[in-house]
Amino acid sequence: MEENTKGKRVDNSKAKTNKTKSKKKKGSNKATIVKRIFTVLFILGTIGICSVLFLLYGPFPAFREWLVTTAMTTMTHQYFATWFYDDDVIEHILNNNKVIESDEGSNPDLIDKSLANKTTYDNEYEREILERDKDNNDYKIIDIKGKGYSGYLVAVYDPSRIKTVVTKKLGTSGQYLTKMAEDNDALLAVNGGGFDDPNFSSTGGSPLGITICSGKSVTSKSYAGSGGLIGFDKEDRLVLGKMSTSQAQKAGIRDCVTFGPFLIVDGQPAKVLGNGGWGSAPRSVIGQRKDGIVLFLVIDGRTATRPGADMDDLIEVMQRYGAYNAANLDGGTSSVLVVNNTIVNDPIDSSGAHKTRPIATGFIVTKDDKDSSDHTVVEDKLK
Secondary structure, three states: OEEOOOOOEEOHHHHHHHHHHHHHHHHHHHHHHHHHHHHHHHHHHHHHHHHHHHHHHOOOOHHHHHHHHHHHOOOOOOHHHHOOOOHHHHHHHHHOOEEEOOOOOOOHHHOOHHHHHOOOOOOHHHHHHHOOEOOEOOEEEEEEEEOOEEEEEEEEOOHHHEEEEEOOOOOOOOEOHHHHHHHOOEEEEEEOOOEOOHHHOOOOOOEOOEEEEOOEEEEEOOOOOOOEEEEEEOOOOEEEEOOOHHHHHHOOEEEEEEEOOEEEEOOEEOEEEOOOOOOOEOEEEEEEEOOOOEEEEEEEOOOOOOOOEOHHHHHHHHHHOOEEEEEEOOOHHHOOEEEOOEEOOOOOOOOOOOOOOOEOEEEEEEOOHHHHOOOHHHHHHHO
């Protein structure tokens, strides 16, 4: 006992006991809080693991099919599928998610360019195509949006000005589409066909199958993949077909690339099983309406809210805008739309960076005499 300043005695032993109890209580509270935090984290972790396992191996196949088909069509991320599934499972999923193409190629004689002179429109989409911008009589760019994707549709009114371009480093490496467009003084450009990609390490220098530029054969390899030759004949009609170089020459093909699948042939859409086997990703498509107007579609993807488009999405958009023939072009990081040497869309590579990659081929729209000063208004609209 001690005497305080007022003469009263204070029991120090009780005070020390109270302090000790207070410290123990605080320590106990901290331990309880930590224990609760670990318990919550454990529960959340368990729920998360169970949810992932349910998605990967549960009774509902939609997620499993999306994961496998999307991963297996990428260059560097197939391990997302091979980590979780063996070869038999992957093959089974791919066989149940594919595009069944037409057995016949397109018939160019069914294209009738006189139909482009219509002044009445069947629907709002035809109006969008046929009502030209007052400041640009060469092409029109239309914003495209859907569930999980966005991009641009380009209507090109004069198909005779569409040409194939090829990397200047053929056999060695590809080129960026902006460079290819600049080198060829292009009004606009989109990426073209596929390229050899052994071990997913290609530099984009070797186009698949047949490539023809302004009537000159550039490559003449055999091709056994989906789709086939995609190009224009001497009458500026889009031709889709599985053919050899000699058959292409006989058909009068002036410019072409090789890829697929063919999405619409002579007005008939391909049959899509499941999600088509290509998953959701950035896409590029070329098509031609029955009136001869050419459609380029470039879809962005690889974001959390907009992963991209699948084959059904592409067919739906192209049919909506009147495509009579249409084919899938190379996609993913290759999907690029260039206007006056500037990338208009938002390509994203496998690392998540907002950039494109060198490619083997592309389609360009050539300039005419008045284009040296035109189209600045279009560029301003897209910014």
